[in-house]
Amino acid sequence: MLGFASYYGHHMVLQKEPTGAVVWGYGEPGATVTVVLSGDGGLIVMKKMARVKGPSGTWTTVLDPMDQGGPYTLTAGQGSENVTLRDVYFGDVWLCSGQSNMVMTVLQIVNASRELADATHYPYVRIFAAAPTRSDVELEDLEGIELPWSIPTAENLGHGNFTHFSAVCWLLGRYLYEALGYPIGLVEAAWGGTPIEAWSSQRALQACGLLEDTGSTSQHPDFSGPQTPSVLWNAMIHPLLNMTLRGVAWYQGEANTLLHTDLYNCTFPALVADWRRAFHAASAGQTQPLLPFGFVQLSTYRRQSPDDSFARLRWHQTADLGVVPNARLPGTFMAVAMDLCDEHSPYGSVHPRDKQNVAHRLQLGARAVAYGEKDVVFQGPYPTRAILEVTKGLLNLTYSQELVCRQRDTRAFEVYCSTPCRWLPAPVVAVGSRTVTLALAGCGRLVLALRYAWAEWPCDYQSCALYNTQGLPAPPFILDALPVGGTPGHPESPAERELLLLPGSSFS
Structure with a gap:
């Protein structure tokens, strides 16, 4: 016993x-x-x-x-x-969770044979995978284990397709080990095709009004099997709460482009806050209250669909604020992945094979946010100011970082105009060190909103419009643009007007 x-x-x-x-x-x-x-x-x-x-x-x-x-x-x-x-061994323990892009094994990614051969060079990155199980009640311990704690080998990292062990999780742990120089423990608890509701406790779901109508997760008409609210929280997360963790990596969201997409700006922050409270409490306060939480922003999916649910969900992953960490998602970090598309992936375009760049971008965020490395650049450039030159029909954007323009895509930027009342392309006409000038041909005198990379498939592989000098892509955004008068130190002029960029838009 x-x-x-x-x-x-x-x-x-x-x-x-x-x-x-x-x-x-x-x-x-x-x-x-x-x-x-x-x-x-x-x-x-x-x-x-x-x-x-x-x-x-x-x-x-x-x-x-x-x-x-x-x-x-x-x-x-x-x-x-x-x-x-x-x-x-003693080191740092990271939990990796989410759906199929987290479940993809090293066998399925680019340069798989080399990655598998390299596994033996990292005996102090240890791996563990919970079996995919579900439960209608919160379990005290795991019902099944897919991979017990193991020293990495080509076999257990390349066991098969969508089984064990997670490529994103492995590469994140390997990169952290290379940066930190001490043991890393990786715990995978993931299941393909599952929505965030399945990974959320009933407390978190109630915070977003998702259980008010049914009163019971098992009766919810939108869910079945592993998609049922709370069943994966009950079986795969709740049993782990006693663990002392250093951080969490999350890659999920594709399932929610089809379900409760516009609630994700509530359900995701609620899950993060709830997991933090639960791990802190169950570990007798050992897991820190602001447990570092990294996530991958959705990549791409070639559905040839006019639906902008992928773009909306990317935005909602940031709690509609564009970048993290922010007031609604403190202590978080994000890997932008919209430029890592893979149209010819044998696993479907929703499963891009470049997981190395995903994990690289995640570990930069982990080093900056979780480990407090001050000099690590972990996110791409973001607009901080907009000046509208009315008579010239130009919009000048100032960015937070030095820019590299890889593609003058005529549809990368779009504006919502006073006339006509629809989204129109705003082609890039000039890129400076930290500035982008957009042409507003066909737009009326008033720009109501601005968005960037707002598409299911915004660009070809590593060829979105804007990056920083470290090669990190500018994240997508949608912003209201409200006139606030003339430029600082100058009287208001009908020819030049500063715009206030506000997160979100009523024109999405």
């Missing part, structure tokens, strides 16, 4: 200092379990006592904060019975 919870095992990584790793398991109700951490030669590093609680028959302890490194053995003892885990 004595044992550790399902997601502890040989070769695992536990969270290093400054927080303590939570360890729990099962035992005889009422008995005392002794937990011993030992180093080389069996030298006892730490000993903890834990009482087994009834009727659940579980025990929990928090290890003292440990410096990075290993290997250690971790033993749970009860009477004459002992269970020992070997080759345990």
Whole structure:
């Protein structure tokens, strides 16, 4: 009966200092379990006592904060019975979750054979995958494991298509290991084709008004199977809450381009806030309250559809503010992926194979936001100011970073005009160090809104219009443009007018 919870095992990584790793398991109700951490030669590093609680028959302890490194053995003892885990290391533990673009394995990405061959060079990046399971009630432990804690090999990283192990998760962990130089533990809990509602607790769904009509997730008419609200939270996230985590990586959203698209600006911030509260509480405060949360903004899908749900969802992923971190999504970071399209992917264009750039952009955000590296540039340029030259029919945008123009796409920018009342292309006529000049031919005197890369498939591979000098793409946006008078230091002029750029638009 004595044992550790399902997601502890040989070769695992536990969270290093400054927080303590939570360890729990099962035992005889009422008995005392002794937990011993030992180093080389069996030298006892730490000993903890834990009482087994009834009727659940579980025990929990928090290890003292440990410096990075290993290997250690971790033993749970009860009477004459002992269970020992070997080759345990301390480092940073990241949870990776989402749908099929997170599930895609290293076998499925570009340069797969080289990536798989390189796996043996990273024995201190350890991997674990929960099995895809669902439940109508919150579970205490995982019902199934797809991959127990393992040292990476070509076989377990390239096991098959959409099985284990996640390419985005693996590459993020590998890049972080290369930057940080200490062990990284990666926990995958993902399921293809699933909406955010399935990964959300009932608390989070209620915060967005999603359960008010039905009162029951199982009766909701829009869902079935693993798409049912809360069933993946119940079975694949709730059991992990006792873990001490360093951060989360999330790649999900494609399913919500077909369902509750315009609620994502609520459901995503609600999920982030709820996961943070839950992990912090269940880990006895060891997982930090503002748990770093990285996500991949949606890539592309060649549906030949006039529906702009992909563009709307990309915007909603930022809580309608364009860039993160922001007031509604503090402590978050985003990998823009709209320029990593893959029309000829054998897995469908919604599954682009360039996951290296996705993970690279994610790890830049992790290093800046989660690890506080001040000199890391982790996001592309964003507009900060707009000047309308009415008589010339030009709109001058100032950006936050130095610009590189890769493509003068005539449809990259669009404006919504007072006359005619529709979106019109605003071709790029000039690009300066930090400025872009747009032509407003055919537009009336008043620009009501402006948007950039607002399309399901906004550009060819790595060929969107604007990047920064580090090669990061300018993210998509949609902004209201309100006149606020003349330029600073100059009287208001009918020929030149500054526009106030406000997040969101009523013209989308």
